[in-house]
């Protein structure tokens with residue numbers, strides 16, 4: 001049986017939960033780092049991988065929230081548990097806050113070659129509003145310190161922040177471009193139920209940007225980043241040629257992957273499972289020798305094909321209709337039925353030379369397209 005060659009490690013720690021964030025994380029509980037690492041090591045040892053990894057992605061939470069000894073232990077666990085292929089893409093997500101040179105050196109020494117920095121904005125008032133703990137100056141400083149150590153550095157930005165104008169957003173984009181990252185990822189702010197932003201919006205304390213402004217902002221990102229030489233390769237992702245994120249492409253191309261840590265998802269042999277999202281539950285179960293999986297689902301061939309269609313459409317280059325049928329056994333027209341035609345009539349999808357892809361307008365409405373095709 002083949003083994004996945006892509007691994008995701010979820011590191012759930014953050015100093016503080018930003019008001020808009022609903023990720024799987026535990027804030028202000030750095031005291032759990034030792035138990036987390038014990039559990040992570042145990043979970044990895046249960047699923048030994050002998051094949052070398054092509055991609056390894058440490059996400060969060062904030063992996064670099066771990067203090068230096070715990071970060072070093074995490075890297076030691078990973079480097080001894082996995083074999084790396086010679087051209088592995090070894091990614092780590094980081095925050096400017098608390099990103100010491102010693103942590104960056106430890107990452108570089110362990111072979112990390114792609115650093116994804118969560119900057120979100122370069123304007124102090126929006127950083128405060130988003131409850132980020134770094135300043136614009138410390139984000140630029142962190143970026144430059146990453147740039148000198150890693151061959152591939154990516155920046156994340158958020159748009160449609162309450163009160164942000166189109167000009168504010170264009171300035172953020174330009175500041176990012178001037179830093180010359182290898183990738184820029186842009187996300188429209190969402191208000192998720194259960195977050196403090198959701199509650200504050202309900203109470204009238206925060207104004208959500210209207211749809212038309214958000215669309216203009218997304219359009220500005222597409223235009224400004226393209227003009228600066230970035231390829232728009234996935235709805236939220238713009239990369240310099242040769243710097244696309246290979247790990248994320250595994251997800252979008254329907255590839256197999258293993259995830260470790262609380263809330264981490266895996267997809268192997270048509271089965272998808274996700275660990276318990278609660279860090280404490282996950283630690284307790286793993287250390288007690290129990291199964292820490294929260295959900296498990298065997299996808300039938302049609303569900304697999306549908307998922308592949310939906311994930312594949314996230315990629316701007318779209319889906320080759322002939323290759324899709326050869327790989328999944330399903331013709332796109334049969335799977336999408338009338339809905340495919342309707343989405344094309346609405347100018348959200350387009351079929352060009354045997355490739356189905358989102359239109360420029362459709363990129364903004366991807367969630368609608370995906371919901372129609374489920």
Ligand code: SF4
Pocket residue numbers: 013014015016017018021022023025060061062095118
């Ligand atoms: S730093 Fe990132 S993961 Fe942590 S709470 Fe803020 S947005 Fe969420």
